[in-house]
Amino acid sequence: SLYIVAEGEVDITQGDRILETVGPGGVLGELALIDDKPRSASAIARTDCLLAPINREHFLALVQRTPLFALQVMRSMAHRLRHTTRLLHS
Numbered sequence: 001s002l003y004i005v006a007e008g009e010v011d012i013t014q015g016d017r018i019l020e021t022v023g024p025g026g027v028l029g030e031l032a033l034i035d036d037k038p039r040s041a042s043a044i045a046r047t048d049c050l051l052a053p054i055n056r057e058h059f060l061a062l063v064q065r066t067p068l069f070a071l072q073v074m075r076s077m078a079h080r081l082r083h084t085t086r087l088l089h090s
Helices: 030-035 056-065 067-089
Strands: 002-007 010-014 017-022 042-045 050-052
Touching: 010 056, 030 067, 050 056, 056 067
Parallel strands: none
Antiparallel strands: 002 050, 010 017, 010 042
């Protein structure tokens, strides 16, 4: 499943390293949902959270019916890729 953070903050981690903190409106878990591969990072609640899970079937239906949803997921992926690239180069 993909998760939308409705409330709170979630740290995206690899090992002991925090890669990103996702807040309200943010998306996590999208890569594994899209490419059907194991998750590349872990998610740990930083604060009390309310998450909205979206399974693969619902995700595909949302992408077809709501182009803005698909665009938001792509923006999230682009942001995460840029952020991770900066981390690798620092």
